Amino acid sequence: MDPANYAADVDGRTGLPVVGMVGAGQLARMTHQAAISLGQSLRILADSPDDGAALVASDVVVGDYRSLEDLRRFAAACDVVTWDHEHVPNEHISALAADGVAVHPSARALQYAQDKALMRARLTELGIACPRWSPVPDRAALRDFGAQVGWPLVLKASRGGYDGKGVWVVGSEDDAEALLASGTPLLAEELVPLARELAAVVARAPEGQGACWPVVETVQRDGICVEVLAPAPDLPDDRAEEAEQLALRIAAALDVTGVLAVELFETPDGRLLVNELAMRPHNSAHWTIEGSRTSQFEQHVRAVLDYPLGATSLTAPVVVMANLLAGPEDVRPADIDERVHHCLARWPDVKIHLYGKGFRPGRKVGHVTALGTSLEDARSRAGAAASYLRYGDPE
């Protein structure tokens, strides 16, 4: 990196380039936490000073990620800019790059994480197995596709969905009526017979170096990941290898820089189909904080700085992460502190991660990680600790 590009206020102090992250959720929060070891202090563009990452970082700019002006103001003091989410308008990312800002991943790569129809088209072009799919601009297109793959099928908003939002299982054309009428660009996918869901998470540096973590099983409930089992239990070696190679190949083909998570369907007959792509640290690799020699957050920072990637070996035979989704009731602040206290007492070797959010119903407010030698044991500890934090009860 050209020393002349260093932000003036940091140059003489640490000698290290400044990494900016747009978005201040838990991914930015944990990225900042990891970046500190590398001598960094993440510069963050936050929606609000109350965002999870804004609560813990020193160099926070409050602004709108949809505003090119705000993005430019933010990027002016950064050597590299990266993303905590996929919602920054692609043309703004291109504009920053045209200004001379190093952006990782680039607008060209990120479009495939921003638009599911583009992603499907590109992966199909690359010969990578996906569920059968089709854009559905109108009722006739949906009818044709339904006739081809059968009902029910899946409708997805091409843009903007996450955590099960923007995904609908529809049983008939009539079911889709309101969605079609809404004007949201949609694609349809066959409802794949599912053995389980997997994720292959890799990182790729701008110079092309790639590194992967073991493939994991992601356990979903209502379209939201509740638990990650690392490595994926009983996954045959050749299929694990296939998934890792697939993810590295996608990273290279789409020129992804930073972390790429490839969400996969495993079918009962052992096929792997790509479900979604995310080009940032991802919930399916939170277990790497304690479970891998290099966490996804450190790796993402290394990748966007074009530093060499770190070792991804495991620190225990089995690692289980359970998401902490706030329960159906508001929880009084005093009760949260008490729950944390009891949770730490009961499971002294389970690691807690809280995101700085209030426990409002359904919110993803943290996660817990258990390491061990037995899947059953680690899963039971992680699950009970998360449940205790959620409900004040380990069941």
Place this chain on the structure above:
Amino acid sequence: MDPANYAADVDGRTGLPVVGMVGAGQLARMTHQAAISLGQSLRILADSPDDGAALVASDVVVGDYRSLEDLRRFAAACDVVTWDHEHVPNEHISALAADGVAVHPSARALQYAQDKALMRARLTELGIACPRWSPVPDRAALRDFGAQVGWPLVLKASRGGYDGKGVWVVGSEDDAEALLASGTPLLAEELVPLARELAAVVARAPEGQGACWPVVETVQRDGICVEVLAPAPDLPDDRAEEAEQLALRIAAALDVTGVLAVELFETPDGRLLVNELAMRPHNSAHWTIEGSRTSQFEQHVRAVLDYPLGATSLTAPVVVMANLLAGPEDVRPADIDERVHHCLARWPDVKIHLYGKGFRPGRKVGHVTALGTSLEDARSRAGAAASYLRYGDPE
């Protein structure tokens, strides 16, 4: 903790008490980093906005730790206050406690880390083995003590020394002339025949729960710790047990809360003598960040919050930490970035920790940690990586 004591601006958001740390060096930096997982954002009293911890934390107050007014202003928004160093005037800590602030460790405990003569007197009272020692108010006292233990001997400033500062080996009364004349309160200690130095690091919660990490060997050069080997190689089990019990006993007897590091001399005939005490996270336990299931920084936060302590099991058979002391020459910022780059490339499984400081001669600017199964291998990797960062050369 009484919810009514929560800082008003944090209460409704996270529901967690606010921990303040006085001092903003690398210990506060790494404590903040660890605290993030527990839903915390450390509130920090910094000398300057350029301090290592101030660079990475959001809730920073700039002020003077010697000023009770500044301390009070800082503590007003904290539920608990703890210390990154021993230099806060003891009477100010008492005053904060009298104001109703929970301070950990307390003024009463901390006095033994602030005043070596007090510490020696108290440990002697407890029957804990120390080097023979005496206060030396004047030349006659020094002469008597020298006659008793022989020359050369060690003179120490009772207060304010660290990292070899405030410690002098003197060969005769005449050598000590200037020191005696300076008016600094001094104590004298016998020069102990030394096999090596060890450290026993423990944590203690206010309710009395204690936890210890394995005893380590600390390798010193010019009075500064350059390397830590965990666990201490070839330490007989009974001596390791003795050291751990000693540290836990001191923590309980002095009512220490938070991390306590007990620096020990191991003599050729196998005795353990207490050298120094530190009541805060300590350089001899930086290896716990990757090397233990719970790091000393997380443990310190848990202890001062009166949370139950975490598991201290090791994550690898051998862990070696090497301090990164800047070499004899100023290093250009651009060169530091390049050194980091090459270091990460050559040792992908060595973990780097940089403290946000410029590489000015002799400064402790970071550390590196290597995990492994062989001491020789881990030591060689950690040493070479630190040397590379220091000199641009692994030798």
